[in-house]
Amino acid sequence: MKIAVDIDGVLADQVGAVLKVIEREYGLKYSKSDIDRAHWSFGGIEIWTEIGKLLSDPEYVLQVPLIEGSQNAIKRLFRHDVFVVTARRPNSEVATKQWLSAHFPSLKQYHSASTGSKHNIPSDVLIDDLDMNIVEFVKSDPNRHGILFQHPWSLNGMDIESYSNQVSYCPDWQSVVLAVEAFDRARQ
Ligand SMILES: [Mg+2]
Incomplete structure (x- = not known):
């Protein structure tokens, strides 16, 4: 996946x-x-x-420090094809790739996509902390699943509730891993 x-x-x-x-x-x-x-x-x-x-x-x-639990969780997802999609601008790409290889050596693919256009990158699942990215992603394909990594800034008035059967709300990496595995089982 x-x-x-x-x-x-x-x-x-x-x-x-x-x-x-x-x-x-x-x-x-x-x-x-x-x-x-x-x-x-x-x-x-x-x-x-x-x-x-x-x-x-x-x-x-x-x-820039890590989100708690992220390294361990990425290791636990090793069976899947996991890659990065970021809205960071090209001027930070070299340093961002250095940061990634220091902390997440398994994440080798790097995609740039501005906020609201991440759905253009082929993927079954998107893990993101902004509702606009999740909504566009699940809207683009009924077989896709979005995982909203919840922070106080995650909800911005998008109609994410309309897609609740395609969205998981996760406050930490432990629940993200469970949501990924549940979606993987459901689609088999
Ligand atoms: Mg983000």
């Missing part, structure tokens, strides 16, 4: 990393629970603008 995995918010704790920078650079302290939508902003600056700037710095990219 082909499984596409998002990087930011799924493998990499991007929001945790940027909140540290925001505290250091701007003296503003936020926690993940404050980030209640994808287009969250602080003092007029959108979080994704800030992350985009930071990702152009290889040193920043290489130190």
